[in-house]
Amino acid sequence: MTSALAHIQTLPSWLVGRVAARGRALVAEALAAEGLKLAHHAVLAATDEYGPVAQAELGRRLGIDPKDLVGLLNHLEGAGLLLRTPDPADRRKNAVTLTPAGEAALTRCAALAETANAAFLSPLTPAEREQLTALLTRIHETAAGSRPRS
Template sequence: MASDLQRIQSLPTWLVGRLAARGRGMVADAIAVEGLKLMHHAVLAATAEYGPITQADLGRRLAVDPKDMVGALNHLQKEGLVLRAPDPSDRRKNAVTVTPEGTAALTRCAALAKAANAELLAPLTPDEQKQLMALLTRLHEAAENPA
């Protein structure tokens, strides 16, 4: 008979959570060589995609507390990866843009994250990897758009 712990550890939520934590750790370790944390990577990617964008809009898009956003942007600006300047449409706000150095760092981080994910999925065959991604995508979409 399975113990209470074994029952918990056999739940999909437990398994997915443990795997997600392992994967996040692997990606975090990989991009650390760029001097970036996961939050920095997300802010840099969102800035590249949506910029120029106000700090407030960036925080809303990423669901990041304003003080945490300021800290992340301070780090990215200090490293020369983003630039903050008064927003032309509302000079009381700062608009954030990615620099060419930021774009290059983002490209390197994407390659590092891809390699970390490949390592995470290495125990699976290529077909199993595709199947897992399809199933995870389906679950994610269902959770985002409940019927």
């Protein structure tokens, strides 16, 4: 008979959580070389994709509490990686844009994250990596309420 703990440790939800924690830790270690955290990387990437973007909209898109976002933006602006300027559409709001240094940091962070993920997935063959990513994407999309890919 399997113990209750052994049973829990074989549940896919438990395994995914443990594996995700390890993956996040590897990427976090890699980004630390840039003096950045995972959330900083996400803010840079979202600013690159949506910018110039209103600060409040950036927080909504990333699901980051406005108070937490201010701290992240202060750090990134202090490091010269982004700018907050009055939004031309509504001067009561701040528009967030990447600086050239921010674009360069985002490129370096993306490379660091790719390297960390390659190490993370190193026990798998390339085909297994693709399959794992496809399966996790399907679960994520279904859990998020979007239509699964076929």
